[in-house]
Amino acid sequence: MDALKKLWLPLILVNFKTYLEGTGRKARGLAEIAQKVSDEVGVCIGLAPQYTDIAQIARIVSLPIFSQHIDHYVPGSFTGHILPEAIKETKAVGTLINHSERRLCISEIDATIRRVKDLGLISVVCTNNANVSASTAALNPDFIAIEPPELIGTGIPVSKAKPQIVTTTIKQVKKINPAITILCGAGISNGADVSAALKLGTNGVLVASGIVKAKRPYKTLMEFAQATTK
Amino acid sequence: MDALKKLWLPLILVNFKTYLEGTGRKARGLAEIAQKVSDEVGVCIGLAPQYTDIAQIARIVSLPIFSQHIDHYVPGSFTGHILPEAIKETKAVGTLINHSERRLCISEIDATIRRVKDLGLISVVCTNNANVSASTAALNPDFIAIEPPELIGTGIPVSKAKPQIVTTTIKQVKKINPAITILCGAGISNGADVSAALKLGTNGVLVASGIVKAKRPYKTLMEFAQATTK
Amino acid sequence: MDALKKLWLPLILVNFKTYLEGTGRKARGLAEIAQKVSDEVGVCIGLAPQYTDIAQIARIVSLPIFSQHIDHYVPGSFTGHILPEAIKETKAVGTLINHSERRLCISEIDATIRRVKDLGLISVVCTNNANVSASTAALNPDFIAIEPPELIGTGIPVSKAKPQIVTTTIKQVKKINPAITILCGAGISNGADVSAALKLGTNGVLVASGIVKAKRPYKTLMEFAQATTK
Amino acid sequence: MDALKKLWLPLILVNFKTYLEGTGRKARGLAEIAQKVSDEVGVCIGLAPQYTDIAQIARIVSLPIFSQHIDHYVPGSFTGHILPEAIKETKAVGTLINHSERRLCISEIDATIRRVKDLGLISVVCTNNANVSASTAALNPDFIAIEPPELIGTGIPVSKAKPQIVTTTIKQVKKINPAITILCGAGISNGADVSAALKLGTNGVLVASGIVKAKRPYKTLMEFAQATTK
Numbered sequence: 001m002d003a004l005k006k007l008w009l010p011l012i013l014v015n016f017k018t019y020l021e022g023t024g025r026k027a028r029g030l031a032e033i034a035q036k037v038s039d040e041v042g043v044c045i046g047l048a049p050q051y052t053d054i055a056q057i058a059r060i061v062s063l064p065i066f067s068q069h070i071d072h073y074v075p076g077s078f079t080g081h082i083l084p085e086a087i088k089e090t091k092a093v094g095t096l097i098n099h100s101e102r103r104l105c106i107s108e109i110d111a112t113i114r115r116v117k118d119l120g121l122i123s124v125v126c127t128n129n130a131n132v133s134a135s136t137a138a139l140n141p142d143f144i145a146i147e148p149p150e151l152i153g154t155g156i157p158v159s160k161a162k163p164q165i166v167t168t169t170i171k172q173v174k175k176i177n178p179a180i181t182i183l184c185g186a187g188i189s190n191g192a193d194v195s196a197a198l199k200l201g202t203n204g205v206l207v208a209s210g211i212v213k214a215k216r217p218y219k220t221l222m223e224f225a226q227a228t229t230k
Numbered sequence: 231m232d233a234l235k236k237l238w239l240p241l242i243l244v245n246f247k248t249y250l251e252g253t254g255r256k257a258r259g260l261a262e263i264a265q266k267v268s269d270e271v272g273v274c275i276g277l278a279p280q281y282t283d284i285a286q287i288a289r290i291v292s293l294p295i296f297s298q299h300i301d302h303y304v305p306g307s308f309t310g311h312i313l314p315e316a317i318k319e320t321k322a323v324g325t326l327i328n329h330s331e332r333r334l335c336i337s338e339i340d341a342t343i344r345r346v347k348d349l350g351l352i353s354v355v356c357t358n359n360a361n362v363s364a365s366t367a368a369l370n371p372d373f374i375a376i377e378p379p380e381l382i383g384t385g386i387p388v389s390k391a392k393p394q395i396v397t398t399t400i401k402q403v404k405k406i407n408p409a410i411t412i413l414c415g416a417g418i419s420n421g422a423d424v425s426a427a428l429k430l431g432t433n434g435v436l437v438a439s440g441i442v443k444a445k446r447p448y449k450t451l452m453e454f455a456q457a458t459t460k
Numbered sequence: 461m462d463a464l465k466k467l468w469l470p471l472i473l474v475n476f477k478t479y480l481e482g483t484g485r486k487a488r489g490l491a492e493i494a495q496k497v498s499d500e501v502g503v504c505i506g507l508a509p510q511y512t513d514i515a516q517i518a519r520i521v522s523l524p525i526f527s528q529h530i531d532h533y534v535p536g537s538f539t540g541h542i543l544p545e546a547i548k549e550t551k552a553v554g555t556l557i558n559h560s561e562r563r564l565c566i567s568e569i570d571a572t573i574r575r576v577k578d579l580g581l582i583s584v585v586c587t588n589n590a591n592v593s594a595s596t597a598a599l600n601p602d603f604i605a606i607e608p609p610e611l612i613g614t615g616i617p618v619s620k621a622k623p624q625i626v627t628t629t630i631k632q633v634k635k636i637n638p639a640i641t642i643l644c645g646a647g648i649s650n651g652a653d654v655s656a657a658l659k660l661g662t663n664g665v666l667v668a669s670g671i672v673k674a675k676r677p678y679k680t681l682m683e684f685a686q687a688t689t690k
Numbered sequence: 691m692d693a694l695k696k697l698w699l700p701l702i703l704v705n706f707k708t709y710l711e712g713t714g715r716k717a718r719g720l721a722e723i724a725q726k727v728s729d730e731v732g733v734c735i736g737l738a739p740q741y742t743d744i745a746q747i748a749r750i751v752s753l754p755i756f757s758q759h760i761d762h763y764v765p766g767s768f769t770g771h772i773l774p775e776a777i778k779e780t781k782a783v784g785t786l787i788n789h790s791e792r793r794l795c796i797s798e799i800d801a802t803i804r805r806v807k808d809l810g811l812i813s814v815v816c817t818n819n820a821n822v823s824a825s826t827a828a829l830n831p832d833f834i835a836i837e838p839p840e841l842i843g844t845g846i847p848v849s850k851a852k853p854q855i856v857t858t859t860i861k862q863v864k865k866i867n868p869a870i871t872i873l874c875g876a877g878i879s880n881g882a883d884v885s886a887a888l889k890l891g892t893n894g895v896l897v898a899s900g901i902v903k904a905k906r907p908y909k910t911l912m913e914f915a916q917a918t919t920k
Contacts, residue, residue, distance in 0.1 A: 002693070015309060016306075017306070017307050017308060017309050018303060018305055018306060018308040018311055018313040018316065018317060019306065019307075020305040023313060023315055023316045023319060024315075024316060024319030025319070046737070048309075050281075050312075050313065051280075051281035051282050051312070051316065052281050052282070052284055052285060052316045052320050053285075053316070054282055054317070055282060055283075055285065055286055055773070056285055056286075063419075068309045068310040069309065069310030073248060075248055075249055075250040075253070076247070076248060076249065077247050077249075077383055077438070077439075078248040078331055078332060078382050079247050079248070079278075079298045079299065079326065079329040079330075079331040079332055079384070079438075080299030080312075080326070080329055080331065080332035081248055081331070081332070082280075082281070082310075083248040083253060083280065084279050085250060085253055086248065086253045086254060086282045086283070087252075087282065088255060089255070089282075090254075090282050096309065096310070098391060098795075098796065099309040099310055100309075100797075101307060101308055101309040101310065101311070102309055102311070103795040103796060103797060103798075104796070104797075105330040105788075105793040105794060105795060105796070106788065106793075106796040106799060106817075106822055106825060106826065107790075107793060107817075107818045107819075107822050108793075109796060110818075110821050110822050110825065127796075127797075128797045128800075129797075129800070130830055131800050131828065131830075132796055132800050132829075133795050134828040135426055135796060135800065135825045135826065135828040135829050136796065136825065136829055138820075138821065138824040138825040138827070138862075138866065139825050140821075141819055143912070152307070154306055172828075176828065176866065179283060195317035205394070208307070208309075209345070210367070211309075215316035248627070274495040285596075304483075329565065330567075333565040333566075333567060334565060334566070335558075335564060335565060335566070336558065336563075336564070336565070336566040336569060336592055336595060336596065337560075337563060337588045337589075337592050338563075338588075338589075339566060340588075340589070340591050342590050355565075357567075358567045358570075359570070361570050361598065361599055362567050362599075363564055364572075364598035365569075365570065365595045365596065365598040365599050366566065366595065367567060367598070368591065368594040368595040368598055368632075368636065369591055369592075369595050370591075391581065402598070406598065406636065414560050446645075469773060473823070476766070477766070477769050477771060478763060478766060478768040478771055478773040478776065479765055479766065479767075479769050480765040480775060483765070483773060483775055483779060483901065484774045484775075484776060484777065484779035486778075491767055500809075508769075510741075510772075510773065510776050511740075511741035511742050511772070512741050512742070512744055512745060512776045512777065512779075512780050513745075513776070514742055515742060515743075515746055516745055516746075528769045528770040529769065529770030533708060535708055535710040536707070536708060536709065537704060537707050537708070537709075537791060537793055537842070537843055537898070537899075538707060538708040539707050539708070539738075539758045539759065539786065539789040539790075539791040539792055539898075540758040540759030540772075540786070540789055540790070540791065540792035541708055541791070542740075542741070542742075542770075543708040543713060543740065545713055545714075546713045546714060546740050546742045546743070547742065549713060549714035549715070549742070550714075550742050556770070559767075559769040559770055561767060561768055561769040561770060561905070562769055562770035562771070578693055603845065613767055624879065653744065653868070668767070668769075677783070
């Protein structure tokens with residue numbers, strides 16, 4: 001796991017959310033674009049499509065794929081929920097946990113990280129500020145993605161608008177568990193935002209509309225990828 | 231839609247829940263068994279697998295497939311949720327709504343039925359008693375599936391243990407909207423339970439562990455199917 | 461109960477929400493103003509203060525007092541929840557249920573109405589449109605308060621901006637259960653809005669900021685009260 | 691605050707839950723018993739009654755009173771929720787947060803602790819295991835009460851059945867923030883359980899049914915109190 005994680009860094013993780021541009025056939029198109037950019041630049045691009053699209057995308061690309069959420073339940077009577085074993089079988093390698101649009105109780109985050117780890121999946125826990133990041137660090141996820149909710153979808157990049165949230169997060173998280181890899185997200189729209197995020201000490205970015213709703217996703221994703229190599 | 235619905239009746243609707251026996255490769259195996267039984271007996275069998283499995287199952291069988299849950303959101307920023315357009319694109323024909331393991335607010339059920347209808351999908355709303363069934367009828371879903379939660383997974387069939395819940399549901403629902411098709415579920419384990427359900431006036435059954443966790447699913451499902459033809 | 465309900469009509473029901481102007485000492489001040497207006501005009505004014513204030517307000521006024529929410533649980537291990545028996549003992553006479561800021565599952569609304577009825581308390585279920593009102597009618601609450609959420613707190617009165625939502629609600633609810641009393645709310649700010657609501661066929665209004673955050677609550681509430689007598 | 695906290699230790703904190711024996715008139719009776727025991731033994735007993743009872747209990751006893759839950763909202767449109775300012779005005783001195791029967795998102799716990807601190811109230815965050823306790827410590831509450839949910843209400847005391855959960859919690863919490871005071875709870879039923887809890891290094895216990903549903907609350911509470919003085 002740890003060796004694998006390193007190979008991925010720096011990581012551009014694209015959350016497809018429930019955008020039409022990231023659904024079904026269009027989701028597969030976007031995945032193919034990401035594969036192309038990844039191959040051309042030699043940078044790792046992770047994809048977090050909707051549950052319904054994971055299996056098919058996993059068959060057409062070799063990029064690491066993440067679920068957008070997962071439940072901690074063991075197999076049983078949980079109609080409509082997201083079974084970790086089901087995600088595992090799609091060939092996804094990990095999952096977002098506690099995204100600001102799908103918040104969890106602290107005891108659920110703890111249980112989910114354990115379940116995910118037991119299955120050999122990677123956990124990427126989203127947090128909203130430095131305090132919550134430190135708190136999450138004590139639960140030992142693989143990744144923490146700090147995303148101030150007030151900047152999500154705004155185009156105002158966290159890496160420029162609130163750099164101190166990112167640097168404080170890094171400092172506090174590392175104090176509690178130095179093995180955790182840190183991404184930042186919210187408002188990341190171009191290569192300069194990505195560069196700024198890396199300069200702050202993160203190992204990559206979590207991005208959604210900036211790529212999925214971009215007019216020319218190939219061009220924008222290429223710009224993101226190249227920014228990570230400078 | 232209405233003509234299609236009629237063709238399906240009587241309907242055996244199999245909820246795969248998050249059972250291991252209904253996940254991934256095993257879910258596809260179960261879907262193939264259902265196709266075989268449906269072809270042999272000439273009875274409609276609907277399938278409600280997990281989100282991650284819908285698309286692949288839809289490609290290997292010609293049975294009507296339902297999501298286990300759906301959100302009413304329009305495309306946008308709803309990470310980890312179930313977009314109706316995404317379900318539509320998997321080739322599912324409809325969705326369970328408000329299953330006892332995934333309850334919704336009354337205003338959400340209303341919004342979900344509308345969204346689902348706009349996309350040409352079939353709504354199957356689960357209810358827990360006759361009162362809630364009548365209440366749901368006023369929201370005009372295609373199907374209501376009455377399932378007393380205290381019997382779910384017990385093997386004690388609602389059609390025998392609580393027939394009056396089923397008959398009162400039928401009476402009250404029809405008074406409010408006679409176009410709604412009624413299924414019953416909870417504890418349905420063999421052909422006699424299915425026969426009893428139909429004799430009470432339902433148009434089919436919603437079943438989960440009775441089939442998915444059966445020792446010999448082909449044999450049990452065959453028994454269910456044959457019971458609908460008597 | 462039914463005789464009591466009639467005595468109250470037309471009803472001005474004031475939801476104190478969690479406004480500072482409706483908290484603690486100020487809540488008691490507002491309750492005294494309501495008592496004064498009620499006495500002077502001979503019109504019933506109901507009050508829905510916060511849980512923490514109910515008991516003290518019940519001791520200083522003789523107006524009917526409602527909880528803002530209630531849980532359907534029976535006495536037991538439900539830390540932090542609202543026990544119907546606790547509300548009963550404060551001398552409140554009833555409760556709001558399913559306010560748009562505190563939505564419930566349909567099966568919870570059903571269970572809550574039953575619990576409340578068993579204790580001799582009055583149920584006032586809030587709904588967001590005519591469909592959901594009809595659906596709620598099948599659960600047989602005492603009152604339905606129709607409040608389009610998009611107008612709540614705007615000062616744009618439902619009784620003028622969306623009269624058809626109110627009249628359709630009345631028609632559909634009465635068809636299912638003519639014994640239910642109907643209030644409307646959202647944006648009600650002055651006497652003319654109250655008059656308009658009554659002319660549409662309601663038996664009163666549910667109001668919050670229009671009174672609680674009014675610059676001169678006595679004057680505004682007096683205007684509301686007088687409007688009901690014309 | 692810190693001086694005050696010290697005066698209270700060791701603390702016996704009694705959660706009244708929504709037991710009938712802890713509601714209304716009976717809640718006040720129980721509060722008077724607690725006052726008597728506290729006065730006689732010279733030990734601090736905290737009380738966490740239902741919202742509806744806080745104000746009246748605060749007037750008849752001089753013990754520290756806690757809410758069972760609180761919301762982090764600022765004054766506004768949050769019908770049916772628990773405004774910190776409203777709790778403050780009842781004369782409660784603090785609140786339970788994240789009880790296992792009222793779980794919160796991690797970002798809500800963070801926001802709630804801040805709100806509570808800003809108002810000069812004491813935060814007592816409940817946790818379910820050592821990991822979640824460590825995680826909570828990073829959010830800097832005043833108290834952490836570790837309660838393994840599987841033991842709550844069983845009469846099997848955490849301090850004897852799972853001492854290592856308590857000691858690991860203390861160790862991990864102190865490493866992150868040594869200023870946090872630690873209680874333990876679940877299954878605490880007699881003086882020996884209280885002694886065991888203190889010997890493990892806690893500063894007191896969180897108890898519910900053990901006192902509230904005791905046949906002779908005065909006798910049992912007296913036993914608890916005396917156990918803290920040995």
